Amino acid sequence: MKNIIMLICVNLLLLSDISSQKEPKATEVWIPEARVVTPAKNNTPPSDAIVLFDGKNLEEWSSMGDAKAEWEIADNCMTVLKGKGNIKTKRDFGDIQLHIEWRSPAIVKEDGQDRGNSGVFFQQRYEVQILDNYNNKTYSNGQAGSVYKQHIPLVNACKKPGEWQTYDIIFMAPKFNKDNIKIRSGSLTVLHNGVLVQNHVEVKGTTENVGQPKNIAHGKAPIMLQDHSNPVSYRNIWVREL
Numbered sequence: 001m002k003n004i005i006m007l008i009c010v011n012l013l014l015l016s017d018i019s020s021q022k023e024p025k026a027t028e029v030w031i032p033e034a035r036v037v038t039p040a041k042n043n044t045p046p047s048d049a050i051v052l053f054d055g056k057n058l059e060e061w062s063s064m065g066d067a068k069a070e071w072e073i074a075d076n077c078m079t080v081l082k083g084k085g086n087i088k089t090k091r092d093f094g095d096i097q098l099h100i101e102w103r104s105p106a107i108v109k110e111d112g113q114d115r116g117n118s119g120v121f122f123q124q125r126y127e128v129q130i131l132d133n134y135n136n137k138t139y140s141n142g143q144a145g146s147v148y149k150q151h152i153p154l155v156n157a158c159k160k161p162g163e164w165q166t167y168d169i170i171f172m173a174p175k176f177n178k179d180n181i182k183i184r185s186g187s188l189t190v191l192h193n194g195v196l197v198q199n200h201v202e203v204k205g206t207t208e209n210v211g212q213p214k215n216i217a218h219g220k221a222p223i224m225l226q227d228h229s230n231p232v233s234y235r236n237i238w239v240r241e242l
């Protein structure tokens with residue numbers, strides 16, 4: 001008798017499980033709920049973004065020596081002032097979504113790596129290349145949209161020199177354990193002018209011009225923009241911490 005009751009119970013459980021699998025509500029999740037963010041509109045950032053540059057001042061930026069950032073500000077954009085060096089955010093960041101707009105000089109002077117070269121470095125170490133690659137050949141893993149010397153962009157989505165271009169980038173920072181050993185590589189996803197050019201690629205380490213990537217443990221760190229002696233301009237820079 002006991003066995004028969006057990007059998008009936010198991011069957012009832014199975015039946016209820018099967019019926020729940022046919023019930024859409026059984027797999028609905030209501031909690032937690034996604035928080036509301038007002039999306040970007042007419043060049044304004046999303047409501048939860050940290051604005052790093054709105055065309056007015058360099059208050060969010062400093063020189064590499066923590067002095068005042070000295071790039072030129074005019075016409076609601078900032079421009080690399082040759083010799084003033086790289087600039088970096090005063091804030092440190094880990095995983096982020098970054099929106100940044102850049103423009104290479106309208107008047108084309110040099111070629112290869114000397115035409116509209118700058119770069120956005122995550123955590124001061126990992127560069128997504130900025131370069132005027134509109135009809136300008138260079139090594140593929142060093143062109144615009146490359147993770148410098150690590151990943152060739154999937155396509156060349158460059159606009160003409162002098163036109164504003166966008167990068168929308170998801171950066172996931174590498175993780176190091178308490179013994180300073182890297183236990184998870186960072187990753188980068190990059191949209192160049194709305195076109196996917198890097199699809200969740202591995203950040204192999206620092207993006208070196210010479211030699212192999214390095215993996216020295218670090219924590220959160222600033223975003224850095226490169227002075228490569230070319231007057232590249234920037235505007236509308238914002239970041240969302242992830």
Ligand code: MG
Pocket residue numbers: 117118119127129130226228
């Ligand atoms: Mg560069």
